[in-house]
Amino acid sequence: MNETHFHSIKDLSTHHLLGAGTAMCAGCGGLEALQVIYDILGEKTVFINAAGCMTLLSVYPYTPFRGSWLYTAMASAPAGAQGVRDALDILLEKQLIGTDEDLQTVVLTGDGSAYGMGLSATSAAIERGLDFLYICYDNEGYGNTGHQSSGATPHGARTATCRTVHGFSGDKKDLFAIWAAHRPAYVATVAGAEPVDLARKVEKACRLKGPRLLIALAPCPTGWGYDPQETVQVGKLAVACGLWPLKEAVQGKIVHTKPPGKRLPVETYLKTQDRFAHLFEPQRDEQTLHEIQERVDIYWREWEE
Amino acid sequence: MPKHHRSNALFRIRFHGRGGQGVKTASRILGQAFFLAGYEVQDAPRYGAERRGATIFAYVRASHDSIYERGIIRRPDLVVVADETLVEIPAAGVLQGVTKTTVVLIHSKLTAEDWIKRYTPLEKVVILHPVKTRRQELHLDSAACAGAAACLAGVITRDHLQRAIEEEFVGQKGSLVQANLTQALDAYNQMALDSGLVIAGSGDQGTTPASPDWIDLPFEAADISAPTIHAALTSTQVTTGLWRTLRPVVDENICRRCGLCSSYCPEGVISLDDQGIPVIDYVHCKGCLVCVVECPAHAIHAHPEPVPEGEQT
Numbered sequence: 001m002n003e004t005h006f007h008s009i010k011d012l013s014t015h016h017l018l019g020a021g022t023a024m025c026a027g028c029g030g031l032e033a034l035q036v037i038y039d040i041l042g043e044k045t046v047f048i049n050a051a052g053c054m055t056l057l058s059v060y061p062y063t064p065f066r067g068s069w070l071y072t073a074m075a076s077a078p079a080g081a082q083g084v085r086d087a088l089d090i091l092l093e094k095q096l097i098g099t100d101e102d103l104q105t106v107v108l109t110g111d112g113s114a115y116g117m118g119l120s121a122t123s124a125a126i127e128r129g130l131d132f133l134y135i136c137y138d139n140e141g142y143g144n145t146g147h148q149s150s151g152a153t154p155h156g157a158r159t160a161t162c163r164t165v166h167g168f169s170g171d172k173k174d175l176f177a178i179w180a181a182h183r184p185a186y187v188a189t190v191a192g193a194e195p196v197d198l199a200r201k202v203e204k205a206c207r208l209k210g211p212r213l214l215i216a217l218a219p220c221p222t223g224w225g226y227d228p229q230e231t232v233q234v235g236k237l238a239v240a241c242g243l244w245p246l247k248e249a250v251q252g253k254i255v256h257t258k259p260p261g262k263r264l265p266v267e268t269y270l271k272t273q274d275r276f277a278h279l280f281e282p283q284r285d286e287q288t289l290h291e292i293q294e295r296v297d298i299y300w301r302e303w304e305e
Numbered sequence: 306m307p308k309h310h311r312s313n314a315l316f317r318i319r320f321h322g323r324g325g326q327g328v329k330t331a332s333r334i335l336g337q338a339f340f341l342a343g344y345e346v347q348d349a350p351r352y353g354a355e356r357r358g359a360t361i362f363a364y365v366r367a368s369h370d371s372i373y374e375r376g377i378i379r380r381p382d383l384v385v386v387a388d389e390t391l392v393e394i395p396a397a398g399v400l401q402g403v404t405k406t407t408v409v410l411i412h413s414k415l416t417a418e419d420w421i422k423r424y425t426p427l428e429k430v431v432i433l434h435p436v437k438t439r440r441q442e443l444h445l446d447s448a449a450c451a452g453a454a455a456c457l458a459g460v461i462t463r464d465h466l467q468r469a470i471e472e473e474f475v476g477q478k479g480s481l482v483q484a485n486l487t488q489a490l491d492a493y494n495q496m497a498l499d500s501g502l503v504i505a506g507s508g509d510q511g512t513t514p515a516s517p518d519w520i521d522l523p524f525e526a527a528d529i530s531a532p533t534i535h536a537a538l539t540s541t542q543v544t545t546g547l548w549r550t551l552r553p554v555v556d557e558n559i560c561r562r563c564g565l566c567s568s569y570c571p572e573g574v575i576s577l578d579d580q581g582i583p584v585i586d587y588v589h590c591k592g593c594l595v596c597v598v599e600c601p602a603h604a605i606h607a608h609p610e611p612v613p614e615g616e617q618t
């Protein structure tokens with residue numbers, strides 16, 4: 001039962017369920033992760049989507065999904081999911097649909113929603129023990145509206161609303177810790193660039209009931225400023241530099257699923273993106289670079305002890 | 306330099322490009338340069354929900370008088386085509402409202418004669434030779450477009466252009482500003498012989514614009530009129546392959562049949578045939594080229610679009 005189907009990348013489906021022709025940017029890292037996720041979830045899913053780039057997946061009369069999709073306000077996707085789950089449960093109970101017609105209730109939102117506007121609705125849904133899967137694709141900003149800062153914007157990054165010399169002075173919110181503190185059935189961080197780890201976690205989440213939440217790093221060529229072809233490389237570097245720890249928490253117990261071992265310096269990652277270019281030109285911003293590296297080192301030191 | 310006497314005619318300039326190529330920036334530079342040259346200016350980009358690679362438009366109007374016109378430019382005096390592959394795409398509307406008097410500036414490897422032969426209304430074609438072929442530097446082409454357009458208008462000096470670029474890129478790293486300046490000023494110089502070729506108001510035939518076609522929709526019940534989609538996978542009717550400027554092509558002799566490209570493709574448009582060879586759906590592939598980078602055997606190569614007939618896989 002707990003044996004995984006995914007041992008290597010060869011075990012991933014090469015026939016993809018999500019339809020092509022969407023309006024997402026060429027090279028969108030969020031879409032790359034969603035491909036893998038949808039292949040595993042399968043057709044019997046209903047997506048509840050809060051305003052963000054992925055709202056563009058389903059723009060009337062076009063949809064890349066094989067099943068239903070519902071659009072909600074930015075703060076309300078988990079509340080929408082509650083309504084959908086309840087409706088399905090009532091239909092099941094009244095035997096108006098059979099168990100074979102039941103659907104997996106999947107919330108799909110960006111980080112603007114997940115880390116900010118929708119946080120309280122998520123907290124409440126976990127509190128109620130809602131049986132749903134939450135997928136946050138984290139492009140570290142309000143992508144859809146031109147990449148303004150969000151609660152997920154990392155230290156030192158420039159965004160449309162933060163053009164200061166050293167970049168964003170605050171810190172990325174630790175959503176994993178916030179969600180995990182609710183002790184839901186499952187929480188994990190994933191990255192499309194590490195599809196086997198991602199697939200295993202989706203598989204695991206599907207086998208559980210109750211609130212299950214995934215935060216997927218979503219490298220964004222448009223908002224982060226790099227060539228679309230580098231999307232997977234940028235994601236891999238985020239993991240290799242220790243900036244994006246791949247981990248999971250089952251009922252509160254946290255495990256790192258793919259610790260980076262000997263970590264690459266964060267600069268290797270930062271240099272790939274225009275949003276950090278001001279840290280290197282016209283002269284190196286040693287202090288900010290040091291701050292970013294130090295935060296990563298402290299994180300891993302705490303775990304390695 | 307300007308041969309023109311002060312006229313109140315309205316310049317109508319339309320830009321065509323793809324998201325990510327900097328066409329919006331080019332139109333802002335040109336607009337700002339007009340402004341510095343003492344004009345009233347309007348500049349506005351237009352694009353839909355689609356992203357990088359999709360067609361975008363930008364409109365610049367400039368006049369010594371107040372500008373009361375708004376919106377889409379249907380009869381331009383100058384059309385700037387930053388991406389030549391758009392000309393053959395009807396939805397891109399590059400040739401819309403183009404007449405014998407319209408100047409069409411095309412960023413192209415072909416000659417003006419080639420273009421004139423190909424498309425009937427074209428007569429005043431000016432070629433701007435592409436400077437950069439690396440996609441990372443494509444935005445520099447847009448600076449070149451702005452520079453060339455500025456010269457063709459005949460009323461903008463090099464100094465106006467330079468200041469407009471410096472203002473557009475204020476706060477950016479010096480090397481970027483310099484690279485854009487070089488491109489723009491080079492392109493400006495290239496156009497020296499055609500300076501003033503664009504005649505303000507030439508596109509305007511003095512006719513009043515036709516009123517829009519109204520369609521009266523009967524009131525429908527919510528279950529009919531709500532934008533509910535009742536079919537799966539309808540997105541596949543959208544041909545996002547048109548966004549592509551580079552085409553990934555698999556070399557079957559080198560391919561090791563590992564399927565990695567299929568797993569990493571953000572669009573999910575690479576499937577494997579019975580032999581395990583990747584098959585790319587070019588109708589939808591947006592040309593992100595993630596597969597080119599990820600293929601461990603380096604079996605996928607990027608070819609510029611449009612791929613000549615006969616060489617298409």
Ligand SMILES: Cc1ncc(C[n+]2csc(CCOP(=O)(O)OP(=O)(O)O)c2C)c(N)n1
Binds near residue numbers: 075141142
């Ligand atoms: C309450 C509310 N405020 C603002 C908006 C405008 N808006 C639409 S999408 C978006 C950005 C959402 O960011 P995120 O959730 O990170 O998704 P992304 O666009 O990055 O995919 C914003 C601000 C909105 N739809 N609703």
Ligand code: SF4
Binds near residue numbers: 030144222
């Ligand atoms: S802006 Fe970023 S997250 Fe949004 S569709 Fe484009 S690449 Fe994806």
Ligand SMILES: [Mg+2]
Binds near residue numbers: 110137
């Ligand atoms: Mg976002």
